[in-house]
Amino acid sequence: MATINSPGVTVTRTGEKGAFGGELLTVNFGPHHPSTHGVLRLIVDLDGEQIKRVQPVIGYLHTGIEKQMEALRWQQGVVVTDRHDYLSPPINNLAYALAVEKLMGVEVPPRAQVLRVIMSELTRLSSHLVWMGTSGLELGAMSMLMYCFRERDLIMDLNEEISGFRMHTSYIRPGGVMADATPRFLEMLDKFVREMPGHIDEYEDLLTMNPIWRARTIGIGRLQAEDAKVLGASGPMIRGSGVAWDLRKSVPYSGYESYDFEIAVSNDCDCYGRYLVRVKEMREAVKILRQALDRLPDGPVNVDDRKMLPPPREELETSMEAVIHHFKLFTEGYSVPPGDVYVAVESGRGENGCYIVSDGTHKPRRVKFRSASFVNLQALERMSLNHMVADMIAIIGTADAVLGDCDR
């Protein structure tokens, strides 16, 4: 037995023999490889070209987000939440905002609820588009990237219109949303919702019956329903294994119970099944967007609580009280009652949760993000055993781990 210390990890070679009498070969995979979706490193034991053992090494994108949150006031933390799962910022904001609101016992107005749903579904679409584009690229369908990023850019435009930012929107905040939707945003969204189903048909034309795509994904990366449940997989990983588990249906938040949509499930249990789940989810997202757009009620988009959100600008000129509130909020911030709370939302990758602990001061005592990528990656070894090295790309791709989310 030989031990090799390479920076960041200890590898033990057992001297075990493979099925054909040769020694198992230990190969380093990543971290800087385009198909690892960030910086994921895998130490793979190979028997010939068959994978016998996979040891994921993570942490290359660890940015200490949880530590930073402890040094920021409650309302400042939103900006940091954008940055852990960098493909779905508004959903991260939503998890944090819901957690803070739950602990404070605050309910946001109906218009804000609908706007939150709109932003969540747009994000889910954009996250799945990035997934589909890059996974297609890795498995040889290069044009997928062009098509998917074309529509993703429309979502970026929508983000920019509503929040001023294309990627890290910080749009959903404790107590409501950053700003009301502009009439132009609603027009753009309406156009987007009308056109998007046609675009999804285009992607399906390119992939669903594509013989290369099918050969690379069908029967690859099997994860049975029981394994998926035991390993804590969530999102398209568990739904692709035939388990109809979607937090939007089972533990509804932000009024998701009142929308008419289906849980995308596939019984294939392989990479192709996960692909089908994501395509179906994109169609359902468009359906939800249409319903949200049709029902968008009038009214405020923030809670009417001067202790939590600043007063409107025009009030500052006439009311001393408003000036005091404004000053207090921007110097000290608000405090959250002591206690701890966990809220989970369904992101494009699965269960994206936020666990917060308050000690009653204006800064959190502890913020923990339960990230879907971190848990889903633990299923990687189960999925890739006895597959070829090249299949590893398809498996990592359809696991759709975002390493920023995984390492936080």
Add this chain to the structure above:
Amino acid sequence: MIAADLVIEKGVTARDEWITVPAERVRDAMAALKADGYRLLVFLTCVDHLVDSSREFPARYEIVYQLRDMEKIANLRVRAFVGGDSPRIDSVHDIFPTANWDERETYDLFGIVFAGHPGLTRILMPDDWVGHPLRRDYPVGGEVVEFSQEHQIWQTAPDEA
């Protein structure tokens, strides 16, 4: 049903149910809860209650296990308190496989030793890191940035690699 002597305290905070169990019997409690239907460990983490005067805590570190029953859609948070200079608690990785990485992360960031864990190494921080960054007495900032002017020691692979 979880035995009554395993539950020190129970309550509800902001609609979240929780129980406190004795740290030395955490494995019994988790096995009993798993038999009750809480078959998914959503996450496991630690909270450092150093100088927290808002409430009374039995010890400095609170290990938090969030459990879920996916059939009945019920959530339960389990707490266990450990203290001392080298906090220790039994690992639950064989009861809940998802605990494997979560325990490594908690060890990495808080220095909690999970007895019986098959490979308790750092997971997010580099292997040669000193200290446990999420402890409340670990300062923010001040680390030398790798590959900067101040960082003189260039990491090279050891000879045998």
